[in-house]
Amino acid sequence: MSSATVERHDAAHSDTPILTLDDVGKSYGNVHALRGVSLNVRQGEVTCVLGDNGAGKSTLIKIISGLHEHTDGTMTLDGVECRFPSPRAAQASGIATVYQDLALAPLMSVWRNFFLGNEIHKGLFRTLDIARMKRICDEELAKMGIIIPDLDRPVGGLSGGQRQCIAIARAIYFGARVIILDEPTAALGVKQSGVVLRYIVKARDAGLGVIFITHNPHHAHLVGNHFVILKLGRVVLDAHRDELTLEQLTTEMAGGQELAELSHELRGVDPGKVVTPAEVEHGQVEAPARPQEEEPSA
Numbered sequence: 001m002s003s004a005t006v007e008r009h010d011a012a013h014s015d016t017p018i019l020t021l022d023d024v025g026k027s028y029g030n031v032h033a034l035r036g037v038s039l040n041v042r043q044g045e046v047t048c049v050l051g052d053n054g055a056g057k058s059t060l061i062k063i064i065s066g067l068h069e070h071t072d073g074t075m076t077l078d079g080v081e082c083r084f085p086s087p088r089a090a091q092a093s094g095i096a097t098v099y100q101d102l103a104l105a106p107l108m109s110v111w112r113n114f115f116l117g118n119e120i121h122k123g124l125f126r127t128l129d130i131a132r133m134k135r136i137c138d139e140e141l142a143k144m145g146i147i148i149p150d151l152d153r154p155v156g157g158l159s160g161g162q163r164q165c166i167a168i169a170r171a172i173y174f175g176a177r178v179i180i181l182d183e184p185t186a187a188l189g190v191k192q193s194g195v196v197l198r199y200i201v202k203a204r205d206a207g208l209g210v211i212f213i214t215h216n217p218h219h220a221h222l223v224g225n226h227f228v229i230l231k232l233g234r235v236v237l238d239a240h241r242d243e244l245t246l247e248q249l250t251t252e253m254a255g256g257q258e259l260a261e262l263s264h265e266l267r268g269v270d271p272g273k274v275v276t277p278a279e280v281e282h283g284q285v286e287a288p289a290r291p292q293e294e295e296p297s298a
């Protein structure tokens with residue numbers, strides 16, 4: 001492990017944000033994908049960004065990871081204003097992004113994927129130092145509790161959860177300070193999601209600042225320290241864990257007031273009856289009442 005990594009571990013749980021977005025906006029021509037978004041990413045914390053389709057999550061990821069530049073507001077890294085003109089620039093500043101589908105090359109082995117773009121060479125002829133790469137890959141995965149008996153196996157044959165974990169381990173090993181996880185549990189079942197969520201906690205406890213993008217309030221609440229909900233490009237909720245229950249997060253994510261109104265409409269009966277958004281979310285809403293048939297007139 002590099003000395004930079006050791007320092008990072010020692011400095012875990014610092015209160016000073018690594019990365020700050022202040023009033024950040026992004027317009028694509030006339031489309032305002034993000035407006036007035038403020039966000040702090042701290043070491044040893046998981047910042048969850050939730051939002052429905054079109055909320056602006058991908059745009060936010062693209063700004064932080066150097067794919068797009070923001071058009072309003074400021075972004076600061078370690079207190080210094082910055083813009084990332086390319087993904088490489090963001091990576092060089094310690095910001096790693098793990099995309100759900102693009103995390104790894106499926107036909108390549110585990111160790112090749114781990115070192116892809118960062119291969120270790122040896123000797124005069126700069127041949128690949130395969131034994132060393134395999135050893136490091138094995139050690140790093142084991143450190144994070146990932147046991148893969150055959151590192152020569154193509155990653156395409158591993159479970160979705162394992163693939164996500166390998167991508168996260170790789171980012172940590174190569175010096176990420178902030179890791180952005182783009183819906184890492186979206187395509188996974190309960191067990192595999194558990195594998196990834198445990199791993200997110202390990203990354204957090206190793207002192208990284210984790211940005212966890214998700215649709216799933218249950219997953220977010222299990223691991224998050226801080227929660228931001230985006231809606232139509234704006235922040236509609238920004239709360240610390242101790243300010244928010246899972247039920248509140250679920251309700252807010254599900255649409256809060258809008259959902260309460262919808263649930264009321266769907267019931268179509270007894271205006272005095274209160275239906276909670278959670279009931280709708282969990283499919284406990286009764287089918288709309290059939291209209292009463294009129295009594296045939298005598």
Ligand SMILES: Nc1ncnc2c1ncn2[C@@H]1O[C@H](COP(=O)(O)OP(=O)(O)OP(=O)(O)O)[C@@H](O)[C@H]1O
Pocket residue numbers: 028031032033051052053054055056057058059060
């Ligand atoms: N390149 C682009 N050009 C124009 N409009 C865009 C572009 N990218 C995104 N948008 C618009 O910006 C808004 C936010 O989109 P974004 O993809 O960031 O949302 P999202 O929360 O990631 O949604 P999803 O979960 O569906 O991926 C949407 O209205 C989208 O149509």
